Each structure stands twice: as structure tokens, then as C-alpha cells.
Amino acid sequence: MSPEQSPARPMRRIVTCPTCGGESVHALDNPFRPFCSERCKNVDFGAWASESYRLEARPTPSDDADAEGNDLIPRDQSGS
Template sequence: MTEPYAKPRKVRCPTCGADVVWSAESPYRPFCSERCRLIDLGAWATDKYRVEGETPLDDSSDPLRQTH
């Protein structure tokens, strides 16, 4: 249970590093603004960021998509 007068939690914006209060008043959290959120989304869309792992299967070699 949180204390009624506890300090609000702050996080750093992953794009610019600004402090962001983690609350309903910060609609773009963990980002400080819509601009930083869109910059991050664009980085994912252009493959600047990637999640390591195996290359995804194409439809023809995916065992869940093959018809019997």
C-alpha cells in the first residue's frame, strides 16, 4: 500500500533522458512527450532497434500455418 504523501515515482525518458513523473498526469510515460514516443516508435519501425533471436519463419515453413 502506498503512503498518501509519498513522493511520486520518477523515471527517465528513454529517448531524451528527461525526468518523467510516473502518474496519470503523464500520459506518454515512460516518455516525456508524444515527440519522444514517436521517435522511439520510428526507431523500431526502421529496425534501428531489434530484439535478438532467430529469424522468423516464413508462412511456408511455419508448422502452425501448414495445411495437412
């Protein structure tokens, strides 16, 4: 079988690791993809778990009620 006839193998794409900025292989044989290592994957997970990643948002009226404790007032369940 000549090289032109060999079966196509999956491409191994090189991407930038989101944590350390190093090179990372984005292929099925990299269990940590898109990260380069288990360490970088865990560092990113820890940042999410500690809420280091945040999106800025404007407060809504329901956020104001939550801050005042209004969401903790029991509702009348007697139906009257």
C-alpha cells in the same frame, strides 16, 4: 483536517525518459509515460516501426528455407 489525516494522494515517481534520458513523471497525469513528451514517444515508436531495435538471433532451418524461396512452392491440394 490535519495534514496527518489528509487522504493519501498517488505518488509521483520520477523516472528516466528512455529516449532522451531526461526526467519524466511516471503518473497517470502524464499521457506519454514513461516518456517525458509526445516527441520522445514518437521517436521511440519510429525506431520500432523502422526496425531499428533488433535482437540478435541465430538462423533456424525454416529461415534458410524462406531465403531460398521454398516457402513459395505451392502444395498439391488435390489430395493424391
